[in-house]
Amino acid sequence: MTASKFAASALIALASVAATSAFAGNDNGYPRVSVTSTKTRAAVQAELAQARQDGTLLQSNDKQYPKIVSVSTRTRAEVRAEYEAALKAGEIVRVHS
Structure with a gap:
């Protein structure tokens, strides 16, 4: 083994020891x-x-989830009309045109 290979091996070993010691403590703040x-x-x-x-x-992971029932009291047309009125009044800003 030549001196340069020995020096390189020693340097790699030293660097790996130094790197592992940096993580040795468990003080995480x-x-x-x-x-x-x-x-x-x-x-x-x-x-x-x-x-x-x-x-x-x-x-x-249970297959029997609690049943949550939500029943709307308005039709889709009523909700859509309310949305359009809010757009016209400036209460809702349309992001995409």
């Missing part, structure tokens, strides 16, 4: 927060079971 639970594991599990039973538990 956030204050440390200590949280103490006021409930026991059994109490939390009981609340979870109750929420599942009465349907108040919302889960994103």
